[in-house]
Amino acid sequence: MPDPEVATTKVRFDLNGSVAAVDAPIGQPLLTTLREGLGIRSARGTCGVGVCGTCTVLVDGRAASACLLMTQQVDGREVVTSEGLVGDHGELDEVQDAFLGANAFQCSFCIPAMVLTVRAHLDEHPDADAEDVREALAGNLCRCGSYPEILAAVDELVAARAADDVAARAADDAAVDREDPR
Amino acid sequence: MTAHTSVIGTDFPVRDARDRVTGSIRFVLDHAVPDMAHARLVTSQLPHARIRSIDTDAATAMPGVVTVVTGADLVDRDGLDPYFGDQRADQPAIAIDKVRHVGEPVAVVVADSAATAREAALRVVVDYDPLDHVVDAEEALELGAPTLHDAHPGNDCGAWGLHRGDVDAALADADHVYRGTWTTPPGSHVPMEPHVCIARWEDEAHDGRTGNGDDRGHGGRSLHVWSAAQSPHAVRTALSGMFGLPEDDVRVEVGNLGGAYGAKGQVKIEPLVACAALVAGRPVRLELDRDEVFFTIGRHAAVVRLTTGMDAQGHIVARDVDVVYNAGAYAVTSPGATRQALVRAPGPYRLANVRLRSRAAYTNTVPTGPFRGAMTAQVCFAYESQLDDIAADLGIDPVELRRRNLLREGDVFATGEELEDVHFTSLLDDAATAIGWDEPLPATAPGRVRGRGLGIMLKSTITPSRTEVRLAVDTAGRIRLDSSSVEMGQGVTATLVQLVADWLEVDPDLVDVPAPDTARTPFDTTTSSSRTTFSAGAAVRDAIAALRDELAALAAGQWGCDRDDVEVDGGTVMRRADPASAVTWAELVAASGRDEVLVDGVFQSRDELDSTDPMDVHGRATVHWHQGAAAVEVEVDVETGRVTVERAHGNCWAGRVVSPLRVRQQNQGCIVFGLGPALFEQVVYEGGQFTNPNLSEYLLPSILDVPRDLTSSALEGGPDSELHGVGEMALPGLAPAIANALFHATGARVRDLPLTPERVLRALREAGATPDRATGTIPERASDPAGTGAGDPTTMGGASAHA
Numbered sequence: 001m002p003d004p005e006v007a008t009t010k011v012r013f014d015l016n017g018s019v020a021a022v023d024a025p026i027g028q029p030l031l032t033t034l035r036e037g038l039g040i041r042s043a044r045g046t047c048g049v050g051v052c053g054t055c056t057v058l059v060d061g062r063a064a065s066a067c068l069l070m071t072q073q074v075d076g077r078e079v080v081t082s083e084g085l086v087g088d089h090g091e092l093d094e095v096q097d098a099f100l101g102a103n104a105f106q107c108s109f110c111i112p113a114m115v116l117t118v119r120a121h122l123d124e125h126p127d128a129d130a131e132d133v134r135e136a137l138a139g140n141l142c143r144c145g146s147y148p149e150i151l152a153a154v155d156e157l158v159a160a161r162a163a164d165d166v167a168a169r170a171a172d173d174a175a176v177d178r179e180d181p182r
Numbered sequence: 183m184t185a186h187t188s189v190i191g192t193d194f195p196v197r198d199a200r201d202r203v204t205g206s207i208r209f210v211l212d213h214a215v216p217d218m219a220h221a222r223l224v225t226s227q228l229p230h231a232r233i234r235s236i237d238t239d240a241a242t243a244m245p246g247v248v249t250v251v252t253g254a255d256l257v258d259r260d261g262l263d264p265y266f267g268d269q270r271a272d273q274p275a276i277a278i279d280k281v282r283h284v285g286e287p288v289a290v291v292v293a294d295s296a297a298t299a300r301e302a303a304l305r306v307v308v309d310y311d312p313l314d315h316v317v318d319a320e321e322a323l324e325l326g327a328p329t330l331h332d333a334h335p336g337n338d339c340g341a342w343g344l345h346r347g348d349v350d351a352a353l354a355d356a357d358h359v360y361r362g363t364w365t366t367p368p369g370s371h372v373p374m375e376p377h378v379c380i381a382r383w384e385d386e387a388h389d390g391r392t393g394n395g396d397d398r399g400h401g402g403r404s405l406h407v408w409s410a411a412q413s414p415h416a417v418r419t420a421l422s423g424m425f426g427l428p429e430d431d432v433r434v435e436v437g438n439l440g441g442a443y444g445a446k447g448q449v450k451i452e453p454l455v456a457c458a459a460l461v462a463g464r465p466v467r468l469e470l471d472r473d474e475v476f477f478t479i480g481r482h483a484a485v486v487r488l489t490t491g492m493d494a495q496g497h498i499v500a501r502d503v504d505v506v507y508n509a510g511a512y513a514v515t516s517p518g519a520t521r522q523a524l525v526r527a528p529g530p531y532r533l534a535n536v537r538l539r540s541r542a543a544y545t546n547t548v549p550t551g552p553f554r555g556a557m558t559a560q561v562c563f564a565y566e567s568q569l570d571d572i573a574a575d576l577g578i579d580p581v582e583l584r585r586r587n588l589l590r591e592g593d594v595f596a597t598g599e600e601l602e603d604v605h606f607t608s609l610l611d612d613a614a615t616a617i618g619w620d621e622p623l624p625a626t627a628p629g630r631v632r633g634r635g636l637g638i639m640l641k642s643t644i645t646p647s648r649t650e651v652r653l654a655v656d657t658a659g660r661i662r663l664d665s666s667s668v669e670m671g672q673g674v675t676a677t678l679v680q681l682v683a684d685w686l687e688v689d690p691d692l693v694d695v696p697a698p699d700t701a702r703t704p705f706d707t708t709t710s711s712s713r714t715t716f717s718a719g720a721a722v723r724d725a726i727a728a729l730r731d732e733l734a735a736l737a738a739g740q741w742g743c744d745r746d747d748v749e750v751d752g753g754t755v756m757r758r759a760d761p762a763s764a765v766t767w768a769e770l771v772a773a774s775g776r777d778e779v780l781v782d783g784v785f786q787s788r789d790e791l792d793s794t795d796p797m798d799v800h801g802r803a804t805v806h807w808h809q810g811a812a813a814v815e816v817e818v819d820v821e822t823g824r825v826t827v828e829r830a831h832g833n834c835w836a837g838r839v840v841s842p843l844r845v846r847q848q849n850q851g852c853i854v855f856g857l858g859p860a861l862f863e864q865v866v867y868e869g870g871q872f873t874n875p876n877l878s879e880y881l882l883p884s885i886l887d888v889p890r891d892l893t894s895s896a897l898e899g900g901p902d903s904e905l906h907g908v909g910e911m912a913l914p915g916l917a918p919a920i921a922n923a924l925f926h927a928t929g930a931r932v933r934d935l936p937l938t939p940e941r942v943l944r945a946l947r948e949a950g951a952t953p954d955r956a957t958g959t960i961p962e963r964a965s966d967p968a969g970t971g972a973g974d975p976t977t978m979g980g981a982s983a984h985a
Contacts, residue, residue: 044374108440
């Protein structure tokens, strides 16, 4: 609920593929705007200082701490939360699928943010190996100690992507062969 | 009817697994109620002070501020006792007259929005008269120390003892006597989800009665609370006592918890939020900031003085343990927890002569409570570290020394009780094998050395305790288990579904386990102390027997036959003589005209320690003993003092495993969680100030800290074995395992947690194990494992790796 004393500005951004338009108090953290005004629940505040990673969202495809961003900073940009990774018909993103398959969660408070961090890293570095992704996850804390399952999920996912790559390259090669019978 | 397939022992998934991954599961954090106002705390900046005055005018004058509540609003208010506490009602909902630790709530600002409340809280001015403060527990017990509570002179917050045999005589006769002091600093649980609570006063009583005026107190209203709490009934009892309400007029709902580890046990912010809602006349929500979570509850710091006498053959002949715990500013569970701590202090060893003392002192620090591995990790660090010192001194392999001394079936424990279901040697063997105890250590880079260590522990569970459940079958044949066991990611809901489905021989998809709600779900002591699988399991078993009886009686009534002629099967009932008579439970319930058939199940543990004389505690300490071990291989950078855990193994006695996955998650979770307190977590007080209440300076283990090789095992008995909770078993052994591995690798012994690089470097210097600055080589000592002399055939096989 905006405080009458606090100046607000209109902020428009793309949130999970739809337009979000809000009157946000100047300096209001993006996390507050998402949770209190826009019904987003998967981004969760924990440390308030950008070190725990549980409020991670994607801004123009890059992982960012929503507790540190002011709402005004995402004006005109594209914000994706965990909700936005789920397809229109409930299909899970490959990262979500990998986490689910590896039972990579306990209390689950930190998990959607972990998923987004992995998503962003793989999008930026499609050839990343499991070690790279592990490094990328260093800023996402899990107190239950689900890291072993999270690492297993990452291993599985990276291996599956590599296998898909090989298959795709083979298919491409086959297609090239057909186009160019030499 | 299809043949029933057992689901116990399978990795049956939690039903909301998908929602946990996508983020659509709901925490109390996500809950809201209409017309809800938001609270913000004003907390004490002084460790100990009288409150002279609180100026709330500027805050109250702000538009959007509903009210500012202080302790003065709570005293002399009709029908309100503003103090609460699990064992001593010594804690005010909001500070009254004085503050006793930095971060204690002094005022609560309630406003239309959280932002306004936050802004207004900055405008509350508190004027204090500072008092002398005390942070250290041993200092607090000295004569002349500042007194926190007039009712508890000497800052006494629990003192217990026992003496079995004759320790002094046995120490005098011992061939070797070892003495040492081990310390654990204050710590913090740091659940990712902060404490959060909503309180609403309602006109209608929860049992449907309408308010009938002042005779029920607070205008005849009842209190409805949503809280991230591990013990919903403890919250209900406390609020009912404070507000003079019948327990039925306090309703506590708990959803999924985003982690707890003990931090959300007993009663925390609920009294404060309920008081704020009462004064504000509106529902009030409070979500703590991270620093306020640090200020709300922490782990007991401890000083452990341990003396052990040995005979020449490597048998412990006597042990004397004196533990001083730091309770913090309020008792919470400390008076009783120190009694539990007493029986956890001697370790899992045969001790003919044993003397134990366990005390807690009030200090001007954050109140403390159970912390994963509660009142066990502190003492285990001492007794398992000392055992490796002894092993080195006597030239006996640490595993062999343990094997000679571990408790066995039928041994008499320090409390005088005869032990059964004892599995320590199996756990020891498992841990040693898993870590490759007898294998050579791998080669390391220059300046690095490796070593192995282990630690083993015993832990009692909260005793006595009680768990009730209700089991219902409805006209659709669906089965509902009403339980107040709290889901915090450990998977208790899935475990309960498994137990109900397995024992009732029905499809697990038919079984629902709704979230705890004291208006609907029956009493449970708490979801903590690794007690739930066992105690809720026992209550479920009891309910299932009752349900079979009830269904048989119902069928017998409908059929006009003797109930002994009715056979109750998974999902059906029939007359024994006539298989064609079989009807489903759904049909049976429908024919009865009832909505559902409902039965109760109860678990009540009656054993209890006798502490009529607090210095002569004896009897049966626990319904069963928790047993577990941890083993590690570490690499030590002798230039920086950094210790890296390369391999780790956690195990536990699990009795009968309900879900292998979830046992593994608990064991591995213990190892990962335990790396923090072992290596870097500590709350630091300076001048009474809590200097690091944030995640930049209070470091938690990250994914990069996870050992490259991390394994777990659950030791099981037969199908008739008891169920065991397993949430803490691998944790207490971890810190001594790491300290012992450091000692094995370098001869350096650190007796204070955490094992920071500074401490390790200091110990390396003392052990003469720092590298030669000119040559960069590590002195011989560092390659002599455990300082035992590499030529001794009983030393660990890994010795040769460094030679």
